[in-house]
Amino acid sequence: MRFHSFAIAALVAISEATTPDVLHRNKARQNATTASERLGLEWLGGNSSLPKVLILFTGGTISGGSIYGALDDTQYGQLSITGETIISRNPYLLNHTQLAVSNWTTDGNGSTGTNDALVMNMTRFAHDALCSPDSDIDGAVFTHGTNSLEETAFLMDLLVNCGKPVVGAGAMRPWTHLSFDGDANFFDSVMLAASPESRNRGALVAFNARILSAFWVTKLHSTNPDAFWSTAGGDLGIFINSLPVFFNSPSQSLWKHEFSIAHVSNHSTYPALPKVDILYAAREFDGKLVLDTRANGADGVVIAGTGNGGIPNGSAQIKEALDSGLQIVVGTRSPYGPSSPSVKPSYAKSGFLHVIQARIMLQLAIASGMGMNETIGLFEGRFRTAIGQEWTPGR
Template identity: 40%
Template sequence: MLFSCFTTALALGLSTFVAHVKCDPELTWISENSTLPKVVIFNAKGTILSASNYSRLDNINYGSGPPLSVEHIIGNVSEALKMAQIAIINFPVVGGSAGVNSSLYLNISQHANRLLCAEDSDIAGGVMFHGTNTLEETAFGVDVTLNCSKPFVATGSMRPDTYVSPDGRSNFFQAVAAAISPAARNRGGLIAFNDRITSIFYSTKTNANTPDTFKALEQGNVGVFLGGQPFFYNTPSFPSHRPYFNISDVTTELPSVVILYGHQGFDAALMYAAVSNGAKGIVHMGSGAASLSPSARAAAVELFAKGIPVVTVPRSVTGTGMPTPQPGPVFYASYVGAPQARIMLQLALSTGQTLDEIRDLFEAPLRKAIYATVPNNQWYYASS
């Protein structure tokens, strides 16, 4: 829902700024200065817009409190309007981020591509508010479908806005600061959280309770916030094997892909059951370096013959599976987690990739790095 300039200003308590709020046919800009960079907030709600009915110490049952608006956060962090003009697009989310599906990131991505990536766009970047339960999934889906170099920065909070020391207000300010920073361009999507900047492509939620939760454990932080401003450790670059999927022709619900957790005594019948229930692909979380049990591997081989891809990732938080140099029926994902591999597989299937193309999508970066310079793979396999 878009607000008129006048009602947005009043909602913020910014009646003195009404004359400075600039409107255009698509977006309403909350602004003190029409020369400042423009940032669009893609609002998918979350704890950052939550409040508790109980006390300032409640960070457990706060979902029962009244929902807040992005305008409320802006009104309490007025410094953000000293550095940017802000417009808001609200997306319907029912039941929290645990209840959303791929339609949310496809919707956000389509808006972001249209608003940020158009040749005549004067918008500096985008910020996404999202519940932290599945923030990494929605953010990843947008990241690999966004077709321009402008910053797309995801954020949220682990504490409600009514908490004695809420983290959401700081995260909001820092996300806007990153979105308008020229140094944030050409890096892929970013997460701004708890004074740190990480790559969406590599990030995961590592703690269910504390603010210091989003991390890229193996790859490290991209940067840090100092005095509220981003400082990047390296010159801009994209994750080395980050793909791009063109979703302009995707008009239907994405194919079903399930995640199955491998363990001692794993019942491979679950793989067949998933396919019988409509799954077009399976992501398997394997022990060690994404290993499959003998029965799971046999099922994967049989499903491959029927055109159903099985992608395997490690159960561990860091590390990767190790593909063989010769193409095989099981696909090993290169340094992405199970939720991210699922999204990649869904998008690959929805954009018509063949099994060989899907294998290369997941395996080619590692296979090239490991085997390309070793004659006949003699360090790892008998010479062919």
């Protein structure tokens, strides 16, 4: 693996030969006065007065190329470029910012699209870099494959909450394509992370010249460059001349819960998150699938229900699963609209959260020690207050 984490950094320091260069670097980190020095970040750009933006590089289509020519945008991946190469492709970046690259790519051990532990380690690293008392960093950008960019963006939105922007960047076309969108998306993301106007808005996604909230963002098109949209809340702004223009003053979702990264990291699944599966409901839905997730080690399950969070069949099996300790959240398979609270709930309804985001929220709830009733309150509390449908466990 080639990714940074505190434990791995320590192991590397121990295993490296004690050359003068290594001893000098270790001593410099021990005497560090800033997060940049302590984390060993090397800044590109000669103007120390410019904003510092940390690049968390995980690869993705933005770094992928094709051997099949400039028209291929489906079979790529045989070629790759580094974060430093992406920066070098746009000479304007270092006229506006200082950039440091932290690599989170892996060799044969999964990616940010498949590995919760890797994403959590990167999120902890970002939290330390941005939110520690010695932080000298203004914001961060993480590159990501678009298939699961929304998952990492949502996770960071709930865990990195010190006001500094974290921005997701990606591409729908490989860098070998004749109309590669990655360079523009990356530049916009860096400008967004560097902008003081981005503060206190939570995590963000910059895609196709649009500014989106990480809390609401989802991928609605599998191949189009304008792939990402908001399931609720709308766009936060746009890019004009590759600079961010916001529509409103800073605010965040009323539905958002800020979790303690330290508390979540104390869970037994560390460095990963509790296992939560997703099931898709349709006519003849088999409730035994819920029990199967429990038997397979799941702590929770999110069901993409029909319509306003309906489940066609399986109520007996769902009750059995709940009695066994499985936590259940039911959303809607519809791309827009809520899964509304039940009058007397036995499991949580996801409200306006997409099932992908609901899975991450449930993982964090379980890792934070919440039981089913607390999880119901987490997902439904503000919704119930808004519609005058208060609920107290046991009544």
